[in-house]
Amino acid sequence: MNITVIGSGYVGLVSGTCFAEMGNRVTCVDIDPIKIEKLNKGIIPIFEPGLENMVFKNVKNNNLFFTTSLIEALQNSEIAFIAVGTPMADDSSADLQYVLAVAKSIGQSMQKRLIVVDKSTVPIGTADKVKATIQKELDLRGVDIEFDVVSNPEFLKEGVAIDDFMKPDRVVIGTDSDYAAEKMKQLYHPFCMISDRFIAMDIRSAEMTKYAANAMLATKISFMNEIANICEKVGADVSQVRIGIGSDKRIGYSFIYPGIGYGGSCFPKDVKALTKIAKENNYTASLINAVELVNDAQKLVIAQKIISRFGEDLTDFTFGIWGLAFKPGTDDMREAPSIYVIKELVKRGAKIKAYDPKAVNEAKAKYLKGVENIEYFDSKYDVLKGSYALVLLTEWKEFRSPDFEKIKRHLKMPVIFDGRNQYISCDLENKGLEYNRIGF
């Protein structure tokens, strides 16, 4: 099939590349000319494991193209995916300006029958708005072109996005059109060969499914973090409680790991947006609201532990940070807990030495730009030289089994603050290291 994917970020670029991998002819469009220029020169603007090789292969095979021209991309396309950002607006709703701008451009550009697919995470009822926006432009042009608007929320996880897309747990399609349902089924068939993972439903339910999924996962995280905080108060060990409850099949082990809270481009904004959607529909989403409140507080738990240990005034202290990305496997720092922890420490006069395998450029250019007293290093052990403590904020694999002797040697004081509970089983006290973690 000929496909256009509009928005070449984490979702658009991965989806477009994976569709090309299955033999489709895909054109990825972006409004950012620098991004498209880079892609056309073979430079991948984001870090996602496996993506670079897959892009190169499909460009070489003439299956994958990049352009800033929507009109050119749509010329031969049967399906156009909208995969632009839906960031949080000032009132904490999902900002639809990019989605609706794309809908307008589609209405101005399309020449023949098209299936328009909302892949961006959008509030319930957005497909109607996209449809009305496209129709308005077609009316202004005085043309009558058939089109469908379909909801196809994306569930990929950054860091394992290629695998998630190529072998999805499910493909949710919301549509009221048999024609569109059949085309979408054909398109996704190669991704669902092992078992039928294609779930068709009405459009609003598909839009809601994405919010419900993210809210459920965020709830599990906040729930476990709350349990961790209570454990600390009553002298229980959350790591043992986790094993104790996870063994119950109804609960399970996934997403009940205590830590410094969720971040990233999805959970924070989607949880907020769902609360807003409920409110707009005269419902108070108390549980979902509480999930967010618990998470906001959790992001600062490790900073509070540092303050309790070293005092309110941190002017004389330097801390070595391991991990800036909101999770391992990505350079994405959107809403990363590291931003909150570092700002809290710097506010109290601390100096920071930071290392992350992939996210340093993002930190420097955007998320920690202008924050004073931060130095970045290329080696995880170099950040420890002259630091009073190691603070682990992202659970990258390379941090899992470090040289604890070296850590002890480099640090001014042998103290570790583990925001991800990575070293629970390492018996650090016996290695002469003071160990502070979440929920103990």
Ligand SMILES: NC(=O)c1ccc[n+]([C@@H]2O[C@H](COP(=O)([O-])OP(=O)(O)OC[C@H]3O[C@@H](n4cnc5c(N)ncnc54)[C@H](O)[C@@H]3O)[C@@H](O)[C@H]2O)c1
């Ligand atoms: N990142 C994830 O893990 C993830 C997972 C599932 C769903 N989502 C959802 O997918 C959507 C996209 O997220 P993302 O992380 O890929 O965002 P992103 O910010 O990485 O990418 C968005 C891209 O859209 C481009 N863009 C904006 N306006 C445009 C226009 N008018 N025409 C063409 N391109 C335009 C931007 O330049 C940018 O490159 C969001 O709604 C998000 O909630 C994200």
